[in-house]
Amino acid sequence: MAGEYPDDDVAASAAILFRATVKADExxxxxxxxSSVVFTGDADARSSSGSVREGVPDEARSGTTYRDVRVDYAIAAKLAPPDG
Incomplete structure (x- = not known):
């Protein structure tokens, strides 16, 4: 797994949730x-992003062909509680 894939509790309560699945033969x-994701502004520390991969390692290598690839990617942004 690359990054910290948002768990169900974080995803269910996220102010913004983005999920995508990409499949490729090669x-x-x-x-x-x-690449990276940075949460700024009023983001809660539990905000997270990450991927679950099949057929391609977390650390891909240049010049290597990966086959039967699937990448599930998610970004879950939670808002920090207001001050006071």
Whole structure:
């Protein structure tokens, strides 16, 4: 698993929830992308993002062809409680 995939409690109470599934017969990176998610502003510390992968490791390698790939990705942003 890459990142911390949002658990059901966080996903159910998120102010913003994004989920996507990508499937591919083949996937190949000439250059492995460097990606990240940063929560700013009034985001609660329990906000999280991550993926569950099949057929491709958490640390993909350039020049390697991965077959029968599935990536489930989610971002769950929770709002921090108001001050006071």
């Amino acid at each position: 996937l190949r990176f000439d250059v492995v992308p460097d």
